[in-house]
Amino acid sequence: MRIGICGAGTVASGVVSILQDSKGLEARLGSSAIQIAAMASRRASDNPVFAGIPFELDVFAMPSRADIDVIVELIGGIDDALRLVKAALSEGKSVVTANKALLAHHGAELMALAQSQGVSLLFEAAVCGGIPIIKALNESFVGNNVRGIAGIINGTTNFILTKMAEPGANASFETVLSEAQRLGYAEADPTFDIGGMDAAHKLAIMAALAFDEPLQIDQVFTEGIQEIDGEDLKWAERLGYRVKHLGIALADDTSLEMRVHPALVPDQSQLASIQGVTNAVNVLARPVGETLFTGPGAGAGPTGSSVVSDLFDLARGAPTRPPQSLSEDRGSRKAKSMLETKSGWMVRLSVRDRPGMMSQVGSILADHGLSIDQIQQRDAPDGTTTVVMILDSAVERDFQASLTALKSHPDVMPGARAIRVFDPESIG
């Protein structure tokens, strides 16, 4: 099988290194089963890993080459990648891609094209780097009814939250973000990661596969970690939780919810223990039960490993699952509005220290059907009291109404904050 690699960045170097070094592949497929026919990138590369490989500067010339059977799309971005992948599929060539943004926005169209051409579009590398979650959802859990996925699926945000939560850190979001950028764990423009869009792409892809529903990136509620401060993390810890940035997709027989947001998770849960740039995906399915996949979510080695796993499947002639799972003509569940979803909450208020104040807070919550699971308070020298509560799970609409009511109370100071609580045990 002769492949053409488009892109010459980090992941491409990982793929080339593996293909040149791996004894395992040789043993299983024969020594020349996967040959790199050519690489292409808009910019020349002086990466010594690529030495000896024919290198072109026009990626769009690759799909039509007769000496290439499979295109590996690693150029990133959306527009050019879309053009490239469409061209390759139209030429009857299978494509392996690590491009989650492309799939999240054009997966249905590309899958339909692949299917009509009788070729494969594989993308293990697009979701959570080295964790084989796509294969698990597509193949291992094929006899299951998946009810939920919940995971830490963006390494940048988890690195930042881990650093901010370190004992004695007292580091602001901005300070830690700068450190992440210096270490290469965050992009120069980090919006995509810290704003949650990257996680939303991954979640939409996993949810489509897990639930056999169309891919619906526009239905993913997306909130980033920009608003989290060090006090949030400290209070969460005192109350028995850690703050993580989660992707959550839940389905019942008729509805589907997909959301990406920061959340408190119980500190005894496995997700709470996931540190730094590591990713973790919890899958709740019947009858298999609860499984958790943990591993490196990005980088040349992990992502390259997943690209090569897809290439191996193509080289050994493994028929892939019928690709309709990302297409638009499947599924029957209705997407839930975020206002209809349920979460617990951590609420932090600063209130004027007056008699009966706590009872007023309690009755505002009760009026909206909310109940308090834990409460702590701390007097400030300025005559106010900080009140931090964990609320039991409630419908978002009711909670938001109660928060508005609390904020409008004359003795509640400006700046009331709320972060959702998610217990992985609550699904399954």
Next chain:
Amino acid sequence: MRIGICGAGTVASGVVSILQDSKGLEARLGSSAIQIAAMASRRASDNPVFAGIPFELDVFAMPSRADIDVIVELIGGIDDALRLVKAALSEGKSVVTANKALLAHHGAELMALAQSQGVSLLFEAAVCGGIPIIKALNESFVGNNVRGIAGIINGTTNFILTKMAEPGANASFETVLSEAQRLGYAEADPTFDIGGMDAAHKLAIMAALAFDEPLQIDQVFTEGIQEIDGEDLKWAERLGYRVKHLGIALADDTSLEMRVHPALVPDQSQLASIQGVTNAVNVLARPVGETLFTGPGAGAGPTGSSVVSDLFDLARGAPTRPPQSLSEDRGSRKAKSMLETKSGWMVRLSVRDRPGMMSQVGSILADHGLSIDQIQQRDAPDGTTTVVMILDSAVERDFQASLTALKSHPDVMPGARAIRVFDPESIG
């Protein structure tokens, strides 16, 4: 694809339930892609799940039936299962099995037979129930060089150790074992689980696949949890560890070690947080890095899910990895003797409380090249002192020699104990 299910126990009921209920399989394969042609078991079953399925009492009549394409071996045990699987493969029929003992002892022979017949022998369900670790090792990490596997791969022992370690438990091994038996987490004859043989079977199978070495069950050093007492667990916790029963397989370019034994793991490690009957497998590989797979290790649903995953691969015509990976003509690494392996140790001694005693202990250890990482001591009313030490990683031969020397010291009381320490971070 028409299948014949041999065996009518827990796993068989899980498989039948999934095949009858799963919408996912229908959507992906067509509604009748996997048909149950017949079941067979030496004893009739009145399980209502099996109602309507033709039921035979002679499992050995199944392989030659013209209306069966694939045999699902769920009868367990070794001798009859071997006869059955050989007959099926000889008839040119693929086999799916959940039988780890059969594979551990006869995997090489059966794989060679499957290969010569051009059929498949699949066994995702044989290792760690619902965790798709076989597919991960065989397919996802195919481009990697696996250096180590370390896991909690027996649910019974982990349940017992978890219960014994619960705060205020003070429960003896025997008490907790009885509870496990009552809950169905331990067999009436629990020797196989608590003695480590079950874990050794799984480890041997995983190691053969991970390292592309022949399956060598007789090279697995195997120690159970029978000797662990509540004091061991308490001391481990004081020193920052948990005691787990681990399967560990490590390889470098020339040697291979496989061992199953109780070990202290750092309480911050992910393995330390695995509770109850849950299984977890840590895979260290280059270039993917460290991944961890966690999930239910046994039961109708999880194990049935894995059997169905294998059936799905057969039904969609997925060529399986060339099966020589369990056969005897591969691999070049030499199995290490346990005496050559390295571990840290927790040592617990009761010594006569005499001046200079600790310095004598220290110098015995130093004479054997051992160094102390942590030490705690506690005086007993009878004039003895309990000394508990964590020793840095050392070669087993040297450690055993030092332990013998310590035990033979006139002021060391009988009953000195030692448990290995394993840090998952130490490999990779």
